[in-house]
Amino acid sequence: MRAVLAGSTLLMLAGVALAQPQPALRPSVDPAHGAVVRTGVRATGIRDDGRACEVELAARDGGRGERHAARAVVIAAGPWSGRLAALAGHDVPLELAKGAMLVIEGALVDAVVNRCRPPQSFDIIVPFGAVSVFGTTTRAVDDPAASGVDRDEHAELLAGARALVPGLDAAHPVSTYAGVRPLAVTEPGRDGAVSRRHVVVAGDGAAVWTVVGGSFTSHRAMAEDVVDRVCTRLGSAAECVTDTRRLPAPDGRFAWSRDAGLRPDVFRETTAHGAVARP
Numbered sequence: 001m002r003a004v005l006a007g008s009t010l011l012m013l014a015g016v017a018l019a020q021p022q023p024a025l026r027p028s029v030d031p032a033h034g035a036v037v038r039t040g041v042r043a044t045g046i047r048d049d050g051r052a053c054e055v056e057l058a059a060r061d062g063g064r065g066e067r068h069a070a071r072a073v074v075i076a077a078g079p080w081s082g083r084l085a086a087l088a089g090h091d092v093p094l095e096l097a098k099g100a101m102l103v104i105e106g107a108l109v110d111a112v113v114n115r116c117r118p119p120q121s122f123d124i125i126v127p128f129g130a131v132s133v134f135g136t137t138t139r140a141v142d143d144p145a146a147s148g149v150d151r152d153e154h155a156e157l158l159a160g161a162r163a164l165v166p167g168l169d170a171a172h173p174v175s176t177y178a179g180v181r182p183l184a185v186t187e188p189g190r191d192g193a194v195s196r197r198h199v200v201v202a203g204d205g206a207a208v209w210t211v212v213g214g215s216f217t218s219h220r221a222m223a224e225d226v227v228d229r230v231c232t233r234l235g236s237a238a239e240c241v242t243d244t245r246r247l248p249a250p251d252g253r254f255a256w257s258r259d260a261g262l263r264p265d266v267f268r269e270t271t272a273h274g275a276v277a278r279p
Contacts, residue, residue, distance in 0.1 A: 011055055011070040013043050013077050013084055041066070046073060046088040050205040053088075072230045075210040076222075079144035079180040085201070088208045092201050093185045096142065100149045100178040101135035102157035104171050108132040115164070119196060122160030131174055134161040141180060149176040182212040198222045200229060207233075 038057065044065070045056035053073045057066040075084045085092040107127050115123035125134045137153050154176055162168045184199040198214030198221075211226045220242045231238060 011053070011068055011072070012074045013055070038066070043084055043087065046084065046208060048073070048088045048203075048206050048208045050207060053207050071207065071234060073208045074226055074230065075208065076226070079182045081182050081210050081212050083144075085208070085210045088203075088206070090201065090203045090206065090208060090210065092210050092212065094212060095140065095183045095185050096144060096146075097181045097183055098139045098141045098146055098178055099136035099181060100153045100157060100176055101133050102154070102161055102176050103128075103174040104132045104134060104161065104168070105174050106130070106132065106171055108165055108168070108171060113164070122157070122164065125161065125165060132171075134164070137178075144180055144182075147178045147180055149178050153178075181215070184213045198225070200226050202229070 040060050041057040042060060043055055044058045045054075047054045052069060052071050054067060054069045055073060057068065059065060073088070075081050075088075077084050079094070079096050082092045082094045107130060109125060109127050109132065111127065113125045117123065121137050122135070124136070125132055134157060137156060139153075154173075157176065158173060181196070183196060184201070196213060196215070198218065199212055201210045201212070202208065209226050209230060211222055214222045224240050224242050228240060
């Protein structure tokens, strides 16, 4: 769990269920703007009187707990969001969906390749520096921390990758990882399925907002949506800058690479199988 404290105005409770966190996914938090990050803490209580909130944080190592008051609280804790919202007396029903990904050695493509069909399993491969990431599976789970990848999932991923990218037999899988996505059951999608779009939930007159759904790819749009609502409630006319400010470039093993050439044979074969390369 990560608590982001920005003065006495906004307190954000954040968390992620990921079996193998990537070095490139660094926190998009700038201490220069007044944010303070507390890691290794757990929210044990949220009191909301409609005007202000108080959040109790307990240290996982058994250390002294903390209490923080704020004019607004945003819960962005991934699959734990429903449990945290319940601490504030809010009902945020979720469907937890685990998705596993396969990391393959080599930059097999230099652009995202995605099947042209409604979202389902095994339909996307993404270049990520010196590796390619393929996925994803979709399994309903009850435990927010159920982020392991079993042998069956690994075999399914490998078979799906070979079907999408011809010639993959010569490539070597490096690892697998998984994450748990919190889908809002209040937002039905196509044919009654639970939507993957993000949803912001707030009780009547409450000072607590919960944002669920969406993905890491759309996390900045999610942040803009929920913070705009908070600013409106607090009477702030500050303009959003998240759509114009660049994030720090990742470094290390998973740094973005611009020298990975797209193999013409893979491109031709892949597009013939109903996929499309997107810049």
